[in-house]
Structures are given as structure tokens and as C-alpha cells.
Amino acid sequence: MSETEAIAKGDSPLDLSLSAAELDARREHITDFIADQLDAAGVDRAVLGLSGGVDSSLVAHLAVEAIGAENLHGLVMPSSVNDEATMSDAERVAMELGIEYDVIEINPIVDTFLDAYPEAEGEKMAVGNVRVRARAVLNYLVANTENALVLGTGNRTESLTGYFTKYGDGAVDCHPIANLYKQQVRQLARHVGVPQEIAERTPTAGMWVDQTDEGELGVEYDTLDSILALAIEGEVGTSATARIVGVDREIVERVRDLFEQSGHKRSMPPAPAKL
Numbered sequence: 001m002s003e004t005e006a007i008a009k010g011d012s013p014l015d016l017s018l019s020a021a022e023l024d025a026r027r028e029h030i031t032d033f034i035a036d037q038l039d040a041a042g043v044d045r046a047v048l049g050l051s052g053g054v055d056s057s058l059v060a061h062l063a064v065e066a067i068g069a070e071n072l073h074g075l076v077m078p079s080s081v082n083d084e085a086t087m088s089d090a091e092r093v094a095m096e097l098g099i100e101y102d103v104i105e106i107n108p109i110v111d112t113f114l115d116a117y118p119e120a121e122g123e124k125m126a127v128g129n130v131r132v133r134a135r136a137v138l139n140y141l142v143a144n145t146e147n148a149l150v151l152g153t154g155n156r157t158e159s160l161t162g163y164f165t166k167y168g169d170g171a172v173d174c175h176p177i178a179n180l181y182k183q184q185v186r187q188l189a190r191h192v193g194v195p196q197e198i199a200e201r202t203p204t205a206g207m208w209v210d211q212t213d214e215g216e217l218g219v220e221y222d223t224l225d226s227i228l229a230l231a232i233e234g235e236v237g238t239s240a241t242a243r244i245v246g247v248d249r250e251i252v253e254r255v256r257d258l259f260e261q262s263g264h265k266r267s268m269p270p271a272p273a274k275l
Ligand SMILES: Nc1ncnc2c1ncn2[C@@H]1O[C@H](COP(=O)(O)OP(=O)(O)OC[C@H]2O[C@@H]([n+]3cccc(C(=O)O)c3)[C@H](O)[C@@H]2O)[C@@H](O)[C@H]1O
Pocket: 001, 125, 129, 132, 158, 162, 163, 164, 165, 166, 167, 168, 169, 204, 205, 206, 207, 213, 216, 264
């Protein structure tokens, strides 16, 4: 995937928004899920990477409701490509929720990988993925040390498009918000009290300077959610989806490609059949 010139926006995206009653039901369903996951694993604590983005801020709020502030450990892990306002919002979330958190700079870790394998220098995606995977290693360092689970922040839109790093931000013990499309993540975030600036911040993976999800995916989130709901999770054909959402057919095809090419990220690594 590379940064595209234009970001496609449908003329008539679907309304996937949730009512207040549905938001309350999701809130309870997800907090119950988090508590159940910890119970089933026989642990009291959870670890979560805090990025100052809406996904992790929402999971932080829901986890505090589920298991109590004293049982959640946040990790804020800046690198040279993250902007300062976003990183200070990550700390703000931790402070407002009253959870324990650490700030761990990952540049030295990433540099060590590049010293070990200088051939990757300048490879934007490969190096960006090292940043993401370095955070996963740190999450598990804390989880192992504190007998905790790592909470994921992946949403339905990211999962269906494969828009995450395999064994990076995808390396977690459970996925509390995986049933929510991105627009529903934003909605639930506002509903549970995530600060407005964070709920509305332009989504970024923070893997390189000025990266944005929508720029890289080439389609804006409400439109992408609609295409996924109709063409991927529903049984609506490509042309009909394009007509309903109000985008060129080529955009729907691109989303189908993202889904099909990312199947390997949504399943366990395959092994040969037993003989
Ligand atoms: N068919 C196949 N069957 C089995 N394995 C397959 C495969 N095709 C590739 N692979 C493996 O997968 C690797 C590529 O996958 P991966 O390493 O994940 O890398 P890749 O998918 O190329 O890049 C990660 C994407 O996720 C985005 N991202 C990452 C992290 C966070 C966020 C965010 O929203 O915050 C977004 C990032 O911007 C980028 O677009 C290949 O190097 C190969 O090892």
C-alpha cells in the first residue's frame, strides 16, 4: 500500500451510526468482554499501548470501567515520527483516567534493529513496521512481568482491510473493539467521554511523518465502512455497492482487493495437513 493522491469520498455513504441505546449496549458488552477475558486467563491486570488516537483512548476508557484504573497499565511509546501533541494526549488520557503509565522512547530500539540490518535503512514500510513491532515487544515485556493481558485496539474496518501490522499492533491477547466500524469507534468514544480532540483526530498509524490512514488507504473512513458493510460483509455486488455509496467502481474493487489480500492476517499461520 502506498500513499494515494486522492482520498475517495462517497456521495451517499450508509448511516452506520448507533443509537444511544445501542451505544450503551455496546459499552456493556465490551466491558463485560474485557472482564471475562481476564477472568478466563486467571489474571487481574491488563496492558495497553496509548497513542493519543481514538482507538486506544476508547479501549482505555472501557478497560478502566471493566477492571478498574488500578489494574490497567498504559504504555506511551513515542518515536521520532510521532507528533508531540498526540503523544501528550496519550499521557493526558492516562492521567485523566488515573492509570499507571510509562513513557518509553522507542528510537534506540529501532536504531538497534537498523544497525543489525542496515539494508532496511530508508525502507519506509519495513522500518515503520519495526516501530509498531517494537511496541508489541514492550507490551509483552510488561504483560509477562505483571501477569497481565495485552489489550488490542483493532477495529472492524482495520481488520477487514488488513490495515495493521502482522505481529505488531495485531499481536495482542484480545480485540475488545473489533466489532465496531471506525465511525462507530468515534461515536462510542464520544459517548464514554473520550476528549473531543482525540475522538476527532485524523487517524494515523504513526509509522512515518505525515502518514494518515485515509491517505494511505485512498478512501475516507465513512465511505470505506459503507463499502465493507455492503460488499464484503453483505452480499451486494461491486456495481451496486458503487452506486449505493456513490463512488467509482474502482474504489469498491480496491477495497475487495484489500480484503482478499489480507486474509493471512486474520487467521493462524497455516501448517501442512497431518499425515
Ligand atoms: N498471502 C500471504 N500469506 C501469508 N503471509 C503473507 C502473505 N502475504 C504477505 N504475507 C506476510 O505479511 C507481511 C506483510 O504484512 P505486514 O508485515 O503487516 O506489512 P504490510 O501489510 O505491508 O504493512 C502494514 C500495513 O498496516 C498499516 N498499519 C500498520 C500498523 C498500524 C496501523 C494503524 O492503523 O495504526 C496501520 C500500515 O500503514 C501498512 O499499510 C509480508 O512481509 C509477509 O511476511
